[in-house]
Amino acid sequence: MNYAIILNVLGNLLRFLGLVMVVPLLVAFYYGDSLLPFAVAILVTGVLGIVISYRYEAEGDWKIREGFAIVAFGWLTAAVFGSIPYLLDGITPINALFESMSGFTTTGATILQDIESHSRSILFWRNMTQWLGGMGIIMLFIAILPKLSVAGRQLFRAEAPGPTEDKIKPRIRETARILWTVYVAISAIQAALLMLAGMSLYDAVTHTFTTMSTGGFSPYAEGIAAFHSPLIEGIITVFMFIAGANFALHYRTLYADRQSLIKDNEFKFYTLIVLTATAILTFSLWNDMGENILLSFRYAIFQVVSIVTTTGYATADFNMWTDSARIVLLAVMFIGGCAGSTAGGIKVVRFLLLLKYSQNALFRSIHPKAVKPIKFNNKTVPEEIMQAIVSFAVIYVMIFAVSTALLSLLGMELISSITASIATLGNIGPGFNAVGPMSNFDVVPALGKLLLIANMWIGRLEVFTVIVMLTPEFWRR
């Protein structure tokens, strides 16, 4: 393992983090908030970043192990140093780390009990960490994971706009630049539309941060419900849906082939899931709760898109809905958005391929000697990719089960344990009961918080990146 390279990258990450913290510092200055939290954070993060990145010169190339370590410790480092402003705002260390990890992983689970009691600048930083996390995820999916052969690399590589396998290294910067341009451009459009719909600049920017990253933090306790505006809900629904789709396809749609999205198997299935779940939820809300059908649809489509894309915004306290409505949300929590988006979860493409694989097995059970390949976007899916996808799903479900069991053993009620586990592992944010959208995660015991921090970290990094470091093979030699 080339530790120098890892430390060099982490050092550069700290420098970058110190630099971007200047933005909330300016916000604090504008609103007359205390400058101390950000000034100290910038100093600590920036100086340490400069020292480390100069002390450890980058030599040679990343190999697979270094790649895993950089990604995993990169997110951890961002979460740890990003929590400094919270600490100086008086939040306890474990809660500060929880909130910061929830930000950088775009989870949106919060331990803040009275959100609006915190300063505008702290809440700005909180939402901004999600936008930065979203950038990191796009980078990870399109540029790094394909190189690390994690959980279906060729699939994601095929979707990337530029690079081919042998040319990835020199093109990482270029790919990242292209995709971030798309990310920033769509963000700018959303913020402008939200302002046209009546939001202040502050509200528009902070909510754009957490829509595009499918993060779900809001500076208001009520979340999107605070605005009481169908127009704002509509805009946010559209942009959540965009953020939950593959950014490489967005790039292609904008710059190459207008039909890129519509032709994509994953995008079609993603749309189908959203429409089906919305239809069922609309019916359920209308039937059970005697709501007006249009109002039911308004709540249903917003909440389904919010959960499928793993954003986690709420326009209603969906925890108070009947179980026949809650089950729809619980079911889609396990799917998540598309690969190459900022969404978390198992991802639509994996889900789709597991279904195709099973259908194929049924076919083989009648025709044992027939060979029928599994296709995705008209290309045959190789066996090693299926293995990676299957194993992802198995490990994901195992972590979910162990996490649920541990939370229950720590004394949490069953539904809260189940949904707290999937909401953090899937980077969704809110769950049901004790961790519902109008509650917060501060009720979780301290050990449980550490567990959920690990869930967010593992879930965000496509599971393998973290779990592989627990195998003896990773550290051997």
Next chain:
Amino acid sequence: MNYAIILNVLGNLLRFLGLVMVVPLLVAFYYGDSLLPFAVAILVTGVLGIVISYRYEAEGDWKIREGFAIVAFGWLTAAVFGSIPYLLDGITPINALFESMSGFTTTGATILQDIESHSRSILFWRNMTQWLGGMGIIMLFIAILPKLSVAGRQLFRAEAPGPTEDKIKPRIRETARILWTVYVAISAIQAALLMLAGMSLYDAVTHTFTTMSTGGFSPYAEGIAAFHSPLIEGIITVFMFIAGANFALHYRTLYADRQSLIKDNEFKFYTLIVLTATAILTFSLWNDMGENILLSFRYAIFQVVSIVTTTGYATADFNMWTDSARIVLLAVMFIGGCAGSTAGGIKVVRFLLLLKYSQNALFRSIHPKAVKPIKFNNKTVPEEIMQAIVSFAVIYVMIFAVSTALLSLLGMELISSITASIATLGNIGPGFNAVGPMSNFDVVPALGKLLLIANMWIGRLEVFTVIVMLTPEFWRR
């Protein structure tokens, strides 16, 4: 499709069913119960069986499709005709079918509200259907499924005492005879031990019926708790554990190699699961409920073995335990017993192989070019078997999710929906809350009962057998 062969086998099955119903008729005679329910059932079933089996002569050999159809419709036929005595006992048609399917699939979920109000002979028949279902399952696993290449045939074939692939046909009878001898012999030992422990002949036989089949029905509302005897609980625990292990290995252990069980990877993992879950549950009961540690252990080991083996007996109302205790039971509900046993569920061997497959994928993510086969009992597991196992798990979980969603949409509470689904699909019997061990399934709405009947049927027949008939390929040509 050769319908004549299918009908011929089903006709013979009905003749057999009509014949064995003479046993509860004799019980009814002995206890002075009404003879009508069994007399009518014998007449209808027997006559129809004779007519059909003579009308449709068996010609040619089963092919794959015929095999699937015979197994699936065989269980359905048994459930339908086995429900006649319940109907004549005054139970509604849907409830009678539910109880009968629950019997023949060895599930043990009941719709009887006041069990002890029913006659001794009806309750005898109810338990006997489970013992017959258990016989059917052993036959299915060891003799039929290997031929149908379902969900890992070579694995199970390897465990069967006699046949090799090309010789299966002539040996089905022989294999079945050997295994049923083991089944009957172990049953006789259990019944004798239960009588020595103080049970009446009736109680010993009926409870042996539902232990060896991992069925879980009892003629008493309180189940095994009715006996208040640690000795009886101990005997039943041991025999549930035996019934949840592979009967082909029991045969080998008895007649060939004493170490057959101990050397088997699946049996080792099965034992590990039971011990681990018992340890956690003992601690949890002791910690949460202030129970004496020995009493906690007594409850814990009985309940863990009962649920892992998918028997479903209870010595306590485990639904009243805290969620930290209930989570242990919920977790093992998804695993089930060993292949080739009478237990249901995903099965330990599939679970073990999914773990090995995932571990292998983690290894491959660090060493992309290394080839490392997956081993089970020192043999390499071929790719098509892994696909069958993975697909089994995917379809199983999908059915579980859809079933849970449908029950919730029908208005059932979430935990009840979750556990009713897994308890029927895994052929366990009781779940939590509305369908807890001291409650019954009569609270489920009629549509929900039909769904759960389907769950029991699908789960018992290793999923593929039923699901494959829903594919267009099955009916083509």
